[in-house]
Amino acid sequence: MPRTYRATDYTLEFVADLLAREGILTDDARRTATAREGVQRARLLRDGASRSGGRALRRAELSPVEVLASFEFPDARRDAELVDEDKATQAVAKAVGIPYRKIDPLKLDAQLITRTLSRPFARKHAVLPLERRNGSLVVAAANPFDRELLENLRGLIGAEVEAVLSSPSDIHRAIAEVYGFRQQISQARVELEGGGGAPDVTNLEQFVNLSGIDALEASSEPVVAAVEYLLHYAFEQRASDIHLEPRREESIIRMRIDGVLHPVHRIPKAVHGAIANRFKIMSRLDIALKRPQDGRIRTARGDAEMELRVSTVPTTFGDKVVIRVLDPTVLVRDLSELGFLPDERDQFERWLLRPHGLVIVTGPTGSGKTTTLYSALQALASPEVNVVTIEDPIEMVHEDFNQIAANQKTGTGFAEALRHVLRQDPDVVMVGEVRDAETAAQAVQAALTGHMVLTTLHTNDTVSAVARLRDLGVPSFLIAATLTGIAAQRLVRQVCPSCAEDVPLTADEVQALGVPHPEDHAGKLLARRGRGCPKCRFTGYYGRSGIFEVLPVNARLRHLVAEGATPEVLLRTARQDGLRPLREHAVRKVAAGVTSFEEAMRATADAEAAP
DSSP states (O other): OOSOOOGGGOOHHHHHHHHHHTTSSOHHHHHHHHHTHHHHHHHHHHHTTTTTTTOOOOGGGSOHHHHHHTOOOTTOHHHHHHOOHHHHHHHHHHHHTOOBOOOOGGGOOHHHHHHHSOHHHHHHHTEEEEEEETTEEEEEESOTTOHHHHHHHHHHHTSEEEEEEOOHHHHHHHHHHHHHHHHHHHHHHHHHHHTTOOOOOOSHHHHHHSOOSOHHHHTSHHHHHHHHHHHHHHHHTTEEEEEEEEOSSEEEEEEEETTEEEEEEEEEHHHHHHHHHHHHHHTTOOTTOOSOEEEEEEEEETTEEEEEEEEEEEETTEEEEEEEEEOHHHHSOOGGGTTOOHHHHHHHHHHHTSSSEEEEEEOOTTSSHHHHHHHHHHHHOBTTBOEEEEESSOOSOOTTSEEEEOBGGGTBOHHHHHHHHTTSOOSEEEESOOOSHHHHHHHHHHHHTTOEEEEEEOOSSSHHHHHHHHHTTOOHHHHHHHEEEEEEEEEEEEEOTTTEEEEEOOHHHHHHTTOSSHHHHTTTSEEEEEOOOGGGTTSSEEEEEEEEEEEEOOHHHHHHHHTTOOHHHHHHHHHHTTOOOHHHHHHHHHHTTSSOHHHHHHHTHHHHTOO
16 A cells, blocks of 8 residues: 555545546646535435335435536537546555455345444444454445554444455445344344244154244244345346255255355344245145245336246155246247357247247257247237247246147146147147157147147257157158258356456467367467356356257158168268267357356267267
8 A cells, every 4th residue: 555544535536636647537627626526415315215115314324436426418428437436446456555345245144234233323323343353354435544543443343354345335235235124133132032933943744843934923023024034036137946945953045146155144044934924925835834845926126027947845844935037038039049050040940930840949858948839929910910828837828929838747647638739720839848659749730731830858959759659659750741941059148248358379279179289279268258257246247148059851851761771870860961060160259259168168068979
């Protein structure tokens, strides 16, 4: 640190001068901000009640960065775009030699925070405990130059304090979320334990025989607020699944984001039952029934309606609850947004325009097959087209589709439902999955009788779908007569655009990509990789994209299928005709900077093992 700074040094003029020297602010913008600081502070103080829940803010609680970032400079659009709190805070940290920390909500230790500082203290001084390291407490502060504050913290905590600089908005948002959620959980625990508490269940037999926590407790205000917080947080973090997992001493809440589970919260065991029952009530399940149940919840996210699929299963320590988030913006997309290469998308769209035939999408569970089918159906749906789906369960209700829930227990499995659907004058039929010989036979028959049939199979690649249909008893000549095309797919995580960098590939990596003479290209070929940043939760990835193997069934392949050719022969012929395997598509995504080498190899490992 070039010099010792005091709390009084941290002024708007100091920050504005610093940003001007860094080229982030123009001189005119700097002068405007300095001259209008008082007016801007007054406006922010008036508007601050919403951030603080109606509590009047004091001038000291507005940091210089917070005030400066609120300006919109009329003479410099560039400044208005660049001067946000994060950039300004990073610039200050770099200039004065203090570590900058972007707060990642998923990595916060709620117990450490709430047990170390009270909410009023944390909010008043804009400080947030982050972690214990080497006997010291790392604290995010909006003003780490305040030596008196740091001394008070040392005395309060009884340990050394290491301050890092974070943006005020990040700190206040984290304080509201962590303390708000913990407060609701604590209130719920007090209410539950005040009524005798949750029983100490140590084995499954005991659990099954207990009636659990009643609906009144599950509907109490703290429990309702905690559940609402969890849902809001899941939407904000783009989570596809929420897991509530009971353990012996406490319960763990995890969220799946971009295909990977992340721990989010730990809650007292006494509260888990009430939260689980709250989800049961919302999804119209029986809270007294101690066996697996499935339900659905409709809720709103802004102007959009969201659907949640709830699954509960009794475990040794309580109900394990998994909530699948069915976001319509993710589940139904334009075909151009799925990740097809241009020629693949054109081919896939040509299949859909045919009046009849069988289109199969293959891949393991979680590879995006349902999204591809829903997106295809949306492209086909119109007032002139009757689209019918048979699903188990219905993933998302879509107003343009006639959707039927298959249920083997009630005698309406896929095959039986398909028989009835064919009497409903459909143009396009989507069968969620071909699981048995009867469904396979019905799907092929539907395609033969003038319907476009879309369905899925669990195979690693395209040609294996032909072998699977044969295994289900469909004659080769019928497969050849009806099959229009097969698309195998996987999902790869995309490199985070905020922290992407170019890295040279090693000789082994170049060889794995299938490049000839890898030793000549080692260190010369570059791929994109994410360093890790707060936006991607330091994973290096943000969002996912599909990779595809698209196999059109041309005349030559149709003849081979009818003759009963093996998958090896079909694959060899398809490659001669231009089939692009999954690995090759993944390599192209690496070359385009969409995904990393490691992710491409991971996503296509099983496909490479296929014949």
